[in-house]
Amino acid sequence: MSMIEIRNVRKGFGALNVLDDISFTVEKGETVCLIGASGSGKSTLLRCINLLEEVDGGTIRVLDQDLSELTDVNAYRRRVGMVFQQFNLFENRNVLENCTVAQRKVLKRDRKEAEEIALIQLEKVGMAGFRNAYPSTLSGGQKQRVAIARALCMDPEILLFDEPTSALDPEMVGEVLNVIRELSNEDMTMVIVTHEMNFARDVADRIVFMDRGIILEEGSPKQIFDHPKNERTAQFLSRVLDRDI
Amino acid sequence: MSFQKCLEILVCYLPSFLLGIRTTLLVAFSGTLFGLLIGLIVGGIRAIRPDRTASRGKRRMKKILDILLRIYIEVFRGTPMMVQAVFIYYLVYSNIVRWDKMTAAIFVISINTGAYMAEIVRSGIQAIDKGQNEAARSLGMSSFQTMESVILPQAIRNAFPAIGNELIVNIKDSSVLMIISITELMFQSNSIAGTTYRFTETYFVTAMIYLFLTGTSSIVLGWIERKMNHTRTSIPQSDTTFSSISLASKGGEDS
Ligand SMILES: Nc1ncnc2c1ncn2[C@@H]1O[C@H](COP(=O)(O)OP(=O)(O)O)[C@@H](O)[C@H]1O
Numbered sequence: 438m439s440m441i442e443i444r445n446v447r448k449g450f451g452a453l454n455v456l457d458d459i460s461f462t463v464e465k466g467e468t469v470c471l472i473g474a475s476g477s478g479k480s481t482l483l484r485c486i487n488l489l490e491e492v493d494g495g496t497i498r499v500l501d502q503d504l505s506e507l508t509d510v511n512a513y514r515r516r517v518g519m520v521f522q523q524f525n526l527f528e529n530r531n532v533l534e535n536c537t538v539a540q541r542k543v544l545k546r547d548r549k550e551a552e553e554i555a556l557i558q559l560e561k562v563g564m565a566g567f568r569n570a571y572p573s574t575l576s577g578g579q580k581q582r583v584a585i586a587r588a589l590c591m592d593p594e595i596l597l598f599d600e601p602t603s604a605l606d607p608e609m610v611g612e613v614l615n616v617i618r619e620l621s622n623e624d625m626t627m628v629i630v631t632h633e634m635n636f637a638r639d640v641a642d643r644i645v646f647m648d649r650g651i652i653l654e655e656g657s658p659k660q661i662f663d664h665p666k667n668e669r670t671a672q673f674l675s676r677v678l679d680r681d682i
Numbered sequence: 683m684s685f686q687k688c689l690e691i692l693v694c695y696l697p698s699f700l701l702g703i704r705t706t707l708l709v710a711f712s713g714t715l716f717g718l719l720i721g722l723i724v725g726g727i728r729a730i731r732p733d734r735t736a737s738r739g740k741r742r743m744k745k746i747l748d749i750l751l752r753i754y755i756e757v758f759r760g761t762p763m764m765v766q767a768v769f770i771y772y773l774v775y776s777n778i779v780r781w782d783k784m785t786a787a788i789f790v791i792s793i794n795t796g797a798y799m800a801e802i803v804r805s806g807i808q809a810i811d812k813g814q815n816e817a818a819r820s821l822g823m824s825s826f827q828t829m830e831s832v833i834l835p836q837a838i839r840n841a842f843p844a845i846g847n848e849l850i851v852n853i854k855d856s857s858v859l860m861i862i863s864i865t866e867l868m869f870q871s872n873s874i875a876g877t878t879y880r881f882t883e884t885y886f887v888t889a890m891i892y893l894f895l896t897g898t899s900s901i902v903l904g905w906i907e908r909k910m911n912h913t914r915t916s917i918p919q920s921d922t923t924f925s926s927i928s929l930a931s932k933g934g935e936d937s
């Protein structure tokens with residue numbers, strides 16, 4: 438069973454066509470990295486999977502449900518976690534509460550259980566020691582690790598990452614990528630939008646290259662990075678890989 | 683004007699002044715509290731953007747609701763509270779129920795304050811970055827749960843100075859409710875002045891009492907605000923946030 442099945446999806450904002458006939462699938466346990474120049478529609482695609490945006494055409498099936506036929510959007514959303522570029526922690530709540538509030542409201546777990554689960558996940562991302570800290574006192578890397586723990590607390594079956602390290606200072610990128618790498622090793626199903634090409638090559642089972650609203654090329658990291666078939670893919674890669682060094 | 687005389691009037695008519703103070707404070711406090719409640723509901727509804735996945739019917743209902751709430755806000759901010767007081771008092775009194783003046787006064791000041799609070803709350807909510815809203819929704823929280831446990835607490839906190847300002851405004855502006863003869867401070871002062879014929883001295887005492895009430899409230903509110911910021915030094919208050927909030931409050935419009 439495919440975890441995510443996207444068929445002929447179209448999406449526009451006014452006259453602007455952002456997604457133009459996109460199709461791809463993600464299998465259980467797979468880590469797919471979505472790469473492409475900024476503005477090519479990667480975020481929009483992730484947001485459509487999470488129903489933060491609605492598609493104009495085509496179908497998205499996730500966890501064996503057609504998203505256009507969902508009756509309970511909230512129940513669906515909690516099964517698909519999302520990690521944002523800007524972390525989006527709840528500023529009025531400390532680290533522990535950030536991880537418990539949705540567990541209690543959505544999953545109806547009692548405080549004790551929610552806190553136990555939160556601490557397990559915080560431990561996993563190395564942030565349990567900061568349980569009482571407020572977001573404003575944390576570094577970007579710490580915030581992002583808490584955001585990942587917060588998503589994990591909902592027992593998601595799929596995790597979506599939208600440029601999780603793009604807002605970070607360079608020295609903090611590694612700590613966040615390590616957490617994601619570990620999740621990948623545990624066979625969490627993940628779709629990751631990233632500009633970290635070395636990370637993508639290392640962690641991805643499959644790379645999907647998007648360009649101006651279409652998928653130009655997809656394949657194994659080796660295939661994409663070492664033998665790109667499409668000229669635009671090659672151009673893009675040489676540009677970003679140059680910048681990496 | 684003699685200060686000697688002022689003091690005499692204050693001492694001599696202390697029970698009358700005290701009754702006035704009591705009524706003024708009662709009306710101002712309950713008006714601010716109920717007003718805040720109205721503001722939270724109205725401002726909260728106004729700030730909700732229907733989900734992209736919401737049905738067409740829901741969206742249309744929200745549009746109609748928005749228009750009605752907008753009318754409420756414009757009407758109550760655009761007419762004097764004194765006029766609202768007499769109009770609503772007599773409207774209800776002669777057509778619906780012979781209600782008591784104190785109830786009428788608290789009712790009027792509450793819905794009047796509610797109109798201002800709604801705008802304070804709305805701009806407070808809109809100043810909260812929408813990323814937090816999306817994060818909450820992506821965890822499966824409903825728009826109501828998100829509003830109640832993530833957005834509103836921050837909006838209230840950020841808007842606290844503007845909310846507190848409404849209390850000060852209400853202490854002063856409740857004086858216009860004398861028009862429906864409740865025993866608040868201004869009404870009491872008028873009776874005292876009418877008895878003593880010492881208009882200047884009486885109203886000087888009245889002014890001093892108002893100044894004392896607003897000054898004390900100001901100090902207490904400032905203390906609460908500092909206390910709040912002390913326990914959680916977490917919420918950065920940007921200048922733009924602050925000015926948009928104070929613009930929505932009565933004080934901001936007066937100046
Ligand atoms: N809410 C929106 N309204 C209008 N245009 C948008 C909106 N979101 C994204 N876009 C536009 O869609 C295009 C693709 O954006 P996005 O999906 O964010 O690309 P990427 O994540 O690959 O950088 C961009 O041109 C962007 O300006």
Ligand SMILES: [Mg+2]
Nearest residue numbers: 479480481600
């Ligand atoms: Mg993006």
